[in-house]
Amino acid sequence: MYKLVMIRHGQSAWNLENRFSGWADVDLSEQGVAEAREAGRLLKEAGFTFNLAHTSYLKRAVRTLWHVQDAMDLMWVPVVTDWRLNERHYGALTGLNKAETAAKYGNEQVHVWRRSYDTPPPALEAGTTSFADDDRYKGIDVPLTECLKDTVARVLPYWHDVLAPAIRAGHNVLMAAHGNSMRALVKYFDGISDDDIAELNIPNGIPLVYEFDADMKPVKHYYLGDQAEIEAKMAAVANQGKAK
Numbered sequence: 001m002y003k004l005v006m007i008r009h010g011q012s013a014w015n016l017e018n019r020f021s022g023w024a025d026v027d028l029s030e031q032g033v034a035e036a037r038e039a040g041r042l043l044k045e046a047g048f049t050f051n052l053a054h055t056s057y058l059k060r061a062v063r064t065l066w067h068v069q070d071a072m073d074l075m076w077v078p079v080v081t082d083w084r085l086n087e088r089h090y091g092a093l094t095g096l097n098k099a100e101t102a103a104k105y106g107n108e109q110v111h112v113w114r115r116s117y118d119t120p121p122p123a124l125e126a127g128t129t130s131f132a133d134d135d136r137y138k139g140i141d142v143p144l145t146e147c148l149k150d151t152v153a154r155v156l157p158y159w160h161d162v163l164a165p166a167i168r169a170g171h172n173v174l175m176a177a178h179g180n181s182m183r184a185l186v187k188y189f190d191g192i193s194d195d196d197i198a199e200l201n202i203p204n205g206i207p208l209v210y211e212f213d214a215d216m217k218p219v220k221h222y223y224l225g226d227q228a229e230i231e232a233k234m235a236a237v238a239n240q241g242k243a244k
């Protein structure tokens with residue numbers, strides 16, 4: 001039986017302020033650090049171990065991974081970073097407060113921007129993004145916005161070409177990523193329809209375990225931790241996009 005453990009980063013400074021983050025490189029809040037460390041403790045207690053880690057180019061995911069590794073006494077594990085695990089690019093919404101945006105454009109519109117499969121948020125104007133000038137994105141066709149479909153288009157090749165072969169080769173892989181890069185993978189693993197994926201929210205800092213059969217077909221998945229707390233965290237993520 002093969003396994004992948006994924007974790008969405010712990011609470012970030014902009015999750016705390018309820019701002020759209022996307023590719024903005026925001027760090028963890030104090031709560032986010034505590035969530036990451038607790039996730040590591042839980043994983044260790046449950047007997048998990050890893051010998052390979054993958055994460056995005058964004059420090060909230062990288063630092064979450066570091067804290068999990070530290071809490072598990074696995075700082076030696078090789079870490080691969082790749083932009084394809086980044087949060088989806090939030091276009092012109094990046095940095096805006098989600099509740100204020102909902103008050104301005106309506107809850108329904110913000111829900112479409114946040115959760116529809118194929119309607120991207122308004123794009124940044126070409127030339128206004130600093131991401132394209134960033135060293136880490138050299139040689140990458142940096143998007144100006146992304147819907148989940150666009151995110152799927154970069155995350156799935158990473159799964160097929162990098163993660164799945166590593167798992168099949170016998171690695172115990174831990175992946176630290178983001179709400180929407182994980183939604184992209186979960187959609188594929190569980191065959192969730194374009195409509196139904198709109199209702200799926202990933203909680204911060206909770207390990208999500210997927211088990212696969214010999215053909216890498218997902219057979220089971222579960223979150224590690226207190227299930228009532230996890231449900232509450234998912235509902236809180238869903239509610240972030242509503243006007244106060």
Ligand SMILES: O=C(O)[C@@H](CO)OP(=O)(O)O
Nearest residue numbers: 019020021022087114179
């Ligand atoms: O702001 C973001 O980049 C993401 C994740 O934090 O938010 P949302 O849940 O609204 O897609």
